[in-house]
Amino acid sequence: MFSKLTSLVLLSTLLCAAGCSDPTSGGKGIEKFTTWGEEFIEDGIPAGDGTTGFVDGWSLKYGKFLVNYNAISVADAAGHVVAKLDKPRFVDNVHRDEKDLITFPDLDAKAYTQVSYEISTAVANAEIVGDADPADLAMMVSKGLSVYVEGEASKPDPDNAKKQITKTFHWGFKTQTSYRDCHSAEENGISTEGVVVTNNQTDVSQLTTHGDHLYYDSLQSGDNAKPTSIRFEEKAAADDAPNGDGDGEVTLQELCQANIDPSVYNTSGLPGATIGDFVISLARTIGHFRHEGECTIKRIDPVPSGVTNPCDEYK
């Protein structure tokens, strides 16, 4: 016990010494922002144990994962903005590998604790990143979308092991969301607020999109909460009678007719009571920072008159 405490004291002293020095002071550096959809968006989501893949036997492959990034901003602790995105960036993260969004050169080498961005309605003058399709941008603009996903989900037919049940989906989201005060995920107990620009170096911040969030069954979290899993069964069932048309295509409108089963889903008090309401709310959580890092997420689109639940905007 004593030796463990001694080790902790030594470790903390070392951290202290590291924390008090400022290796970034002086000089200029570069901050680059990129985006990536990770394997779940590029390769698909397999069946799994609920965290590694769908808990209910489904697997899924995206055909498109379109995102409109906006207002990427870097500021110091005092809120002084030193760099801001000139115009929105439009990306299809199904396309492989990390894609450059913007590079901010000639920044003073120091810590910038306030990093933020938005995922907002696509606009016609957005800069198309990578080999995203201009026709997709036009579609997003005409429909007032900020995020659009399409793909195909399947699972073995329980009545015939040689067959697959397949459902397609094309979901466009109007959600506009700000991601503020971004910080990296903890590494060795330390999470960095914002970014640290160092002299003569390029620091890269990836605005990661998480393709599995749309399928979470709960947002409740903490040591005492039931673990969150990803599920597709209830989305697939929404296409079937009595609320769906059984055509093999799961629409947002069908999801908005499918009531949440509270023995399966926990909406954590988010608006609405249908699978569609929950999926639309979850669409705001896809944006991340440096892989598993997070930002404070807030709705920025005004709530239209008469709208109570997310599905009300998709009728």
Add this chain to the structure above:
Amino acid sequence: MSIAIIPRLISVSALLSFSCLAACSSGSDASTTGKRIALHTEITADPVIQSTFTTGFGWDVTLSKAKVATSAFYYFDGPPPTALFKVRKRSIGERIGGFFVGTAWAHPGHYQAGTALGEAIFTAPVAFDLFSAGPVKLADGDGVTGIYRSARFVLPQQAPADDVLNGHLAAVEGQAVKHGQADAKPIYFRLIADYDDISMNVNEGAVDGCVLDETTVTDDGTITVEVKATIWLNLVDFSKIEPGTAAKPTEARDAGFSQGVTQLSAYHFSYSK
């Protein structure tokens, strides 16, 4: 190493890290963090339940009784997994129908309570009547100064003696009519939840990650918990409950109700001087 030792080591480590931060800082934070303070405790109910409200499943609900048992509150500096944003003022009808619109967006599974800053632990479980007139004072708690951001609401294993609870941890009575069918025969209900029911959703009866309006606490004050029974009932499917009568409502357990009682958004904490 025993399990009991681990949290102590973590506490020691956290304390050492805190000392490190204090040493590196200019001193502005040092004066506002770590002083012991008294935290009085109050519990109150969202007044929306005084009138008929519409649930997520589209039922107009009028409550006549609502009680919940609690045994402790804990306060933390970790930000809650949900935050609140301000929405424009809306009509009363919109507000009653849309009491969830102010909820912002969470990241699943990423809530970390952080450092415990305070607590109110009751010597015996308390039964709170949501129809009480005004806030009810509970036993005082204590804590340390710092930035308060989230809280834990604890439901006890055993219910306190109470005529309405009658051995259950939460109970509501009232009537429900499908929205838009005001002439339909009401469903008279009494919904109950026990420890086993809520354990389908949370461990140890602990509802983690409740919003505590972010406040830099520098002195003694009062922590007030607002209980939102509208959240408890949002996902209750009343069509599955026998109609009952006003004199003899149908007593039922319901997955939506027991989940609702464990929703972090059903308990909103705030600090005042």
